[in-house]
Amino acid sequence: MTKKKTSKTSALHEQPGISEPDALNTDALHNIKKRRQNNPTAEALIEGILAQDISALSRAITLIESTNPAHSEKASTVIKGCLPHANNSIRIGITGVPGVGKSTFIETFGKHLIDEGKQIAVLAVDPSSGLSKGSILGDKTRMEDLVKTENAFIRPSPSGDSLGGVARKTRETIILCEAAGYDTIIIETVGVGQSEIAVHSMVDFFLLLKLAGAGDELQGIKRGIIEMADAIVINKADGENVKAAKAAKLEFNRALHLYPEKASGWSPKTAICSALKNEGISEIYDMILDYLDTVKANNFFEHNRNEQNTFWLKQTIEEQLKSRFYNQPQLEDELQKQIQLIKDGETTPFAAADYLLSLHSL
Amino acid sequence: MTKKKTSKTSALHEQPGISEPDALNTDALHNIKKRRQNNPTAEALIEGILAQDISALSRAITLIESTNPAHSEKASTVIKGCLPHANNSIRIGITGVPGVGKSTFIETFGKHLIDEGKQIAVLAVDPSSGLSKGSILGDKTRMEDLVKTENAFIRPSPSGDSLGGVARKTRETIILCEAAGYDTIIIETVGVGQSEIAVHSMVDFFLLLKLAGAGDELQGIKRGIIEMADAIVINKADGENVKAAKAAKLEFNRALHLYPEKASGWSPKTAICSALKNEGISEIYDMILDYLDTVKANNFFEHNRNEQNTFWLKQTIEEQLKSRFYNQPQLEDELQKQIQLIKDGETTPFAAADYLLSLHSL
Structure with a gap:
């Protein structure tokens, strides 16, 4: 019996050590297995994605995320098939330390976008989530309403042993989501480590969420992140917090003026909002639309995407060269x-x- | 006649197109050529360097700087022979934009060190100097007094087509200078490009020279440099400038407090000085001695040098891997x-x- 159990690696079986109930419906089991084994071709997946079939999209992303080398050729074919239909979205990066309210912000912000007629995909880059089992977006219940919305697609951070690997999977997932008709891609990351640089290098607009704190707002903040931000938004500006949030906004505004002008021609903005009470959210979206007007008019939008592509090309080459050498x-x-x-x-x-x-x- | 001239590539001959005087003393020419051809062995160079023979030191540095592959093995032997006698100096990096008064500062600061009984070597890292024919330290006459002092050795930036190459030559020159008994190595660089990072990674103390300007002192400054600085010194604080210099000192002081604590445990300091009038110079040296007390007591000094070595090891490997690939x-x-x-x-x-x-x- 024990031997039999260890050979059952399907998720349909219970964990070893937990006795299996006898009442399993073997016919149903057979059907489920059969459907699971039904292994769609790359062409079928592409067709499904272009027809906005969520299940095809999810399966294709799983292929991309797979570490099984046999899957990588098929994944490449699917990506190549989606490429001509990609690149037509707005990509928004959102970062902030744990506790700043990213999930609530994305939930409220996402619903606002959907009310505006958008179709949104929410992805995440968190290289640590492989260890911590999904520290961000892992618990979809934190976005209860959004997850139930038909026009929203939510996918937790892929796991991976290197940031480069996680970033690659996310960049390739963006292509698939765009081909599936999602016109706004939101990419969440945590305000620690190098993952902001990775996310900043794959989005059009980079938003830093902050809280109003006691004392010096700038103390200890990683300046690299402020430098990357197109907007700094003070969240949880409700009730007694409003005054402190306004003061923090002023201080960040002053700090932003110390930075050299951006290549985008956009002067980073500050704002306050309460994602919980849905206050200030539409103003943030309007700001992003303003930004897009600016950078599409001065061609930075396209220029930046080309630069990002070259960055990832060289980044991948150099990471591979190092990894080959040191391994x-x-x-x-x-x-x-x-x-x-x-x-x-x-x-x-x-x-x-x-x-x-x-x-x-x- | 023309044919004969083109074969004369020695610097002892005039430029082609300028007729050569007949009165050349052929005996003297023969003697000069003979002395030039006198090619000391690596062992002789090492012996000379350890005996503090400036001419041996200079010739060995020329070997390091040579792009002739035949010289590199000999250079390696000389460096290896000097290594056991190296590593016993204080290395001070000095940066600042052109016009800030680096040469005057180094001249006054250097003379102060010599008065304190030190033997100083002044080197430079300026990858652009290969093109501009020595934008810093190239004109030794800017350090008129120092260059005449027996206990000072001044060497302009080596030329090179990559910062990595220039940095390597400078790092190897440091070893030779230390073996020759120079106990204080000053490395100058200009406040542009990536060369500060290179210099910061080869010194124990990094000093940023600034001028008091009109308006916002922080506007447009490269924050990376402020982050690296162990001290920010406002130069040209004399006459009518003193008030502005003091205000700038205050502003930089405030800015420095926004940065996270340094691994060295040292809180970067600000100071004002007038190199021209030799005011505030001894205070800066005292500050550096304070720094050394701190980082030798908490072992950061040695830890940092080990980290720097590992940095240059990996940096060289990765630069080579990229260069091999892209070439x-x-x-x-x-x-x-x-x-x-x-x-x-x-x-x-x-x-x-x-x-x-x-x-x-x-």
């Missing part, structure tokens, strides 16, 4: 030996690099 | 083709990267 057998040992020799004053970093590079033809 | 024959053509295909919506940056990486085994 060579014995390389780590040799590297540590050289680092020790440098510490001991027996070699220089440059001579050590020359030596390590000479070890392998790669 | 492959035809790669640039293929890259441009892929970028066009991405623009045309025929491929993704990731598929293009995979393709380019598959083209070559390297």
